[in-house]
Amino acid sequence: MITMKWILGIVGAGMMVFALVGLTSRSGFANDNDAPSKGDASVALRSARLYLKQQLWDKAIEQLEIAVRGDSNNAEAHYLLGSIYADRDSVEQMNRHFDLTSRLKPKKYDGDIKSWRDKGWTQHYNNGVRALQKDKLEEALKEFTMAVQVDSVRADGYKSLGLTYLRLDQTEKGIETFEKAVGMDPKDAKALVNLGIAYHNARQPEKEVGVFQAAARLDPKNADVMSKLVMGYETLAGVTKDSVKAAVIYDSAMVACEQALALDPKNARVAVTAGRLHLNRAMNLLVSGKKEEANASYASAEKHLKVALELDPKDVSSAFNLGLCYNQLERSDEAITMFRKAVEIDSTDVDSWIQLGITQYRKKDLDGAIETFKKITEIKPDNVRAYEFLASIYAQKDMVKEAKEADAMAQKLRGQGKE
Known part of the structure; x- marks a missing residue:
């Protein structure tokens, strides 16, 4: 050399x-x-x-x-x-x-030129890695930029530069850089996942699903890759206006979710997602008048959400969604238990308080419902639904003065554009 x-x-x-x-x-x-x-x-x-x-x-x-x-x-x-x-x-x-x-004179000098480039690239790349580890993002950006300028054919430089852009919330530049990296090294599942995350942040769900599918083909035994594919499917289904097409995408999401759980049965996050997907499917089936199929999906949702809650007892969404399942399955006592658990985990979670109050109301526990909806007005004084329920319950209990006051507050808040 x-x-x-x-x-x-x-x-x-x-x-x-x-x-x-x-x-x-x-x-x-x-x-x-x-x-x-x-x-x-x-x-x-x-x-x-x-x-x-x-x-x-x-x-x-x-x-x-x-x-x-x-x-x-x-x-x-x-x-x-x-x-x-x-x-x-x-x-x-x-x-x-x-x-x-x-x-x-390529034959005479290319070997030596490569040595110079290798030296410069390694120096800047390692400097960038150290800066990234210390969360010095601007410094990392400078070093990784220098690295790809020194040697523009090394994919690793673009991968690290792209990751730095994403951490700096420069999504478009992150996408551009990861697209170069994937073009150079199309068999790197991790780079594909990072590109998919960038597409997700940029709200490009079709591209997001495409690269997550490619990553899953390359690394089908990786639970994290499969969970990212689930995320992509769920995002795409959520923006698909055609209900039939959306249902197909949701089905693909559930298949990928089951695969992810098979790979990592103790992944609480994936279990929560599986429960939510089955719950959404059940609700769609119920709207379509397919009650038996809906109940089967509610049962599947219950199974996954119970696992999720066992794995992460502090997860509010699991407790809340279990409560919804139990309500739909007409198991109101269990629903109340879950909603109470949800508000124990997060006492400010208004959605859980509302569902608790509604379930108490349906069970004719009017006093319990009053206490719940009053609690909601303390947490969120401009919550219209809480005052509406209070007005209705007070009226049923012949508490005329309280009913009028609650109704007046609900009307006032609606006039202010509150919900």
């Missing part, structure tokens, strides 16, 4: 005097016009070699620039310039001269 030490070593002592009188001005060129001749270029290259031996880098650059102006096809001069600029971390100038060198 040619290195700077090798460059210094090739210079002969007998040329020292000549080097000290290297070409320095335009008027001193042999052909006495504005451009140096090939003869001038040859003289300048010999001078540059001697300046390199003396480590007089600026003078060497000056002579080498004269050399390439006088002989633009001089591969050695371009290579030496590229090497000096590489050592100085002047990436743009390094690339210019190395690219010219490769076009002129």
Whole structure:
């Protein structure tokens, strides 16, 4: 490998005097016009070699620039310039001269150019990794940007640069960078997942599903990849206006979810998602008048949500959704237990309080419902539904004054655009 030490070593002592009188001005060129001749270029290259031996880098650059102006096809001069600029971390100038060198004499210099690029890339890439680990995102961005400029054919540089963009919430740049990385290395499932996350953040669900599917094909035993595919399907189904097509996508999501759970049965997050998917499917079936099928889906949702709650007893959504399941299955006592558990986990969760109050109301526990809806007005004083229920319950209990007050508050809030 040619290195700077090798460059210094090739210079002969007998040329020292000549080097000290290297070409320095335009008027001193042999052909006495504005451009140096090939003869001038040859003289300048010999001078540059001697300046390199003396480590007089600026003078060497000056002579080498004269050399390439006088002989633009001089591969050695371009290579030496590229090497000096590489050592100085002047990436743009390094690339210019190395690219010219490769076009002129690829067999002679490409191995050495690769060594220079490897060195520069490794230095900037490792600096970027260290900065990223310390959450110094701007510094990481600078280093990874330098890395891909030094060597634009290494996918790893683009992967790390893309990840940095995502952490900086620069989604579009993250997408652009990960698309380059995946183009270079289409079999990297992790890069595909990161690209899918970027598409998700950019609200491009079709592209999101496409790359998650590709990642799942590459790494079908990875539970995290499968869970990301579920996320993609669920997002796409949510924005699909055609209900038939949406139902097909939801079915695909449930299949992927079951696969993810088979790979990682103790993944609470996936279990929650499975429960939610079955719950949504059950509700859609119920709207379509398919009660038996709906009940089967509610039972599946219950199974997954119970597992999720066992794995993560502090998950409000699991308790809440279990309560919804039990209500639909006409198991109101169990529904109340779950809604109470949800508000024990998060006492400010208004949705759980409302469902608790509604279930108490349906069970004719009017006093219990009153206490629940009054609690909601304490948590969220502008909640219209709470006052509406209170007005109705007070009226049923012949509490006229309270009913009027609650109804007046509900009307006032509706007039303010509250819900």
